[in-house]
Amino acid sequence: MNVSDIRNIRNVVFISHGGAGKTSLVDTILFNAKVNNRIGSVDNGTSLMDFDPVEIERKISINLKIASIEWNNTLINIVDTPGYANFLHETKSAVSAVGGAVVVASAITGVKVETERVWKYADEYDLAKIIFVNKMDKERADFFRALADIEKTFKVRPLPIFLPIGQEDSFRGIIDLVKMKAYIYPTEPTANYKIEEIPAELLSEAESHRTKLIEAISELDDALIEKYLDGEEFTEEEIVKGIREGTISKRFFPVIPGSAVKNIGSKLLLEAIIKYLPSPIERERKKAIDQKTGETVFVDPLDPEFRAFVFKTFIDPFAGKLSIFRVYSGEITNDSEVYNINKDETEKINQLYLLQGKNFVKVDKLIAGQIGMVNKLKYTETFDTLSKNKKSTVVFEPVQIPEPVLAFSLVPKSKDDEDKVSSGLHRLMEEDIGIRLTRDEQTNELLLSGTGQMHIEVVVDKLKRKFNVEVELKTPKVPYKETIKKSAQGQGKYKKQSGGRGQYGDVWIELQPLERGAGFIFEDRIVGGVVPKQYIPAVEKGLREASMKGVLAGFPTVDFKAILYDGSYHSVDSSEMAFKIAASLAFKKVAAAASPTILEPIMNLDVFVPDDTTGAVIGDLNSRRGRILNVEPQVNGQHIRAQVPMAEVLKYAPDLRSITGGRGTFTIEFSHYEELPSYLAEKVIAENKKVQQEEEEE
Incomplete structure (x- = not known):
């Protein structure tokens, strides 16, 4: 071949x-x-x-x-x-x-x-x-x-x-409108056919469609239009050439x-x-970018310099990593080296292959225009550019694939498999460019994101088959946070005496609400050394650690300033630990008096829907406590921009598919946090306390 x-x-x-x-x-x-x-x-x-x-x-x-x-x-x-x-x-x-x-x-x-x-x-x-x-x-x-x-x-x-x-x-054959012949097929699937004259009952219809074909071709060229208007017959060569030109030009x-x-x-x-x-x-002059200058360039297939684009990676349990690439210029042979421009690494090409489904066919070289495969490249990943020129800075543009829209929490069925889950999924991510793996710092959940439930189920199935690791899929926890709505002051005092040296720390703090997204700010206003300087960092640490478990439901407390303004110490019994504990006690007391509330994450949602389902989609978003920001017309539909609480769209993908008959798509990203309505906050607090109680009993 x-x-x-x-x-x-x-x-x-x-x-x-x-x-x-x-x-x-x-x-x-x-x-x-x-x-x-x-x-x-x-x-x-x-x-x-x-x-x-x-x-x-x-x-x-x-x-x-x-x-x-x-x-x-x-x-x-x-x-x-x-x-x-x-x-x-x-x-x-x-x-x-x-x-x-x-x-x-x-x-x-x-x-x-x-x-x-x-x-x-x-x-x-x-x-x-x-x-x-x-x-x-x-x-x-x-x-x-x-x-x-x-x-x-x-x-x-x-x-x-x-x-x-x-x-x-009764389907038994095909009429060729170029040759004006009938191809009659046997009952067994051999693809061999007999060439016959067009059946009389179909001749008129065939002639009508041939005329439409000739008309379409004649529109491509002035000389052909004249020939058509003069009633001259087109040659087979002219018809084939015309179909080719019309196809390539997309007329x-x-x-x-x-x-x-x-x-x-x-x-x-x-x-x-x-x-x-x-x-x-x-x-096929392939678009590329010069990383050094930022300029767009087009790779000519006749350029002798070897350039190739890896557009698929497979992980084979026996052959290892298989990289499938398209050669856009130059040629590549066995036992040669190539330079991965994206990774700035040199790779060894041992054996090149053509693919026939699951079968590999060895070849000596691949030229511009061919698609081939090589295995066991060390650094190369999907969408990397390969070259022989180590000075080249030209890379092909990566494909902009749809972003994941659905996430599940992964729980290993065996505690011994926790490390295997992460390593196995990272291997699968080399093969499947549509999945993402993240760790939620607040909930500590391992989240697998994909383009839909079937996609994620397939990944989990592959994880079991290829790496012998089983996991359960669970709906992710919503990463709620807590904050305060007013200022409050109070004391935290830790005093312990149990023989020998005791423990003593005493702090007075004020908590003040900050604007959304400000996080945590600590301010030291101690004067006169009532809290010695060496204990101030311990106070800040105690406040910071205490804020990670809020007073309402145990969610992290954010967007507040903590001011240390007074306190006292003992020359013998005071220590960093005592002041850290005192700060923690102060936080719990003062935060409870500062009108604490629950914050929920709000997502930016961009939904693309057909015109006839726009109203239904907007109604559904409103029922999810969403805010419609804008509706813009686009080709064959509408672009709806909205902000919706994360809790309301954890499983939005199947719902949108149902509403739009599969014709709607969406992208989603985090926007900001907002206060959760009180009637929902009560429910979240009750549910979280129940979970905490169950965990303590275990």
Whole structure:
């Protein structure tokens, strides 16, 4: 599978919503390309692409996968992607590494929410697209309904270059509108077909759609318009060239009907990829940034300097870390060294591979335009740039993936596994760029964040399978805080005499409320040495430590000033410890008299929803004690900016999905703390005291 001419390479991503049949289509293509001796099946666990145990069990794609095949003297690198919402960060990463896309639409369900999102990803990277309408053999399949759905949803021009012969059980072939021939398929899924004349009952419809195809092509060129108006026939070469130009310029989108499971249309799709999608040399000057100057540069595929972008990492229990990269210029060979610009480290390349799903194919070198893999790179991570030039400062832009929107607290089922949980998840984070792992300093919870509940469940499943560590998922605790609303003064005195040297510390303090976010400020106003200077730090430490457990519910107390203004000491019995304890006693007494209250965290919420669900979403946010800050129109919907208490949005992702039918998305970040309403504060205080009591009993 060696390739020497960059013009004979196609890099194409297969995208759609989950269940449209992308992976089944790729498995069928691998059979046709003689990579596999049978057609793999997602349903029975024999897919070459969905080979991860979690994918086999759930029967869905979770990770992007690569399949490199040779067809008609062309190397085609197919990137198969997840279609379910929780894993679209993988799809975004895949889209960044290719020059064209096959959008797999279901003839049954047409366009779904996830299709809209991945279409936007493809637009973001300016990809030319071919549409494959799959499942034409299934009940309720309707080719033209799917076309209408595509046209309405994306405001584009889907242009059939093939028409189906029959549908549902009667789907048996395809009409080629370029050659004006019928391809009749056998009942077994061999992809071989007989070329026949178009059935008489379909000839009129075929001629009508061919005319529309010719009209679309003629609009691309003045000479072709004249030829069309003069009634001259277009040559096959002119039609193919016109379809290619229209596809690459995105003036229209070629459409092919087919069935992955019956192997109808898959070979025609491969030929269309070669004919109509761009090679790396035509449309893939990759955007990069010069770290030294900050300038944007575009990497020319004909530049001899080796540059590559790592867009996926796998952690294999046997082969170690696998780095999948796209070569954008130059070439790389076995037993060579490369420079990781992001990490400022040199890496050793031992053996290069092409990928065919779960299978690796050894190669001697990779040239510009190819996608390959190397294992056991020491420093390299996803979105790093590799070069041979140690002086290079040009790096490819990292992919902006969706931020995590849902977090769970992880509790190891065995105390012996606590260290394993953290180390195992950090390994999984190398593979899954969509997860985050943090430790909440206040609650001391280990928080795993992801794009949805299924995403987090899959990570937990992988943790068990790969590292033999089991955890429980729990809703995170809300990190409430306490503060005071008025000034108060009081004494804290610690006196202990039990034979020998005693303990004595005496302080008078004043607590004053501060503005939100000010934290803790200590002020020393002692005069005359009534509290010796060597004990002042102990007083501050005692106040600070006491404030970590507030007087209402044990939450940290913040946003106050503590003033030490008086006290007394004993020349023999006083000590740092005595004054620290005295300060702690003073804090508890004075804070209780300073109108203490509970503060709750408030989040900034940016919600993107379709027009027809805007009212429902706003109503829901109001019911969560949210404040709507702004509603701005955007393409196909509205952008709602709001501030909502964290306690009300811990599980917002599934709720928004339910309200919007999966079409709404959101981002969330911490904003500030505000006072919790008294009726809710009473409930929080009672619940927290109950938890503290249970912990003490244990």
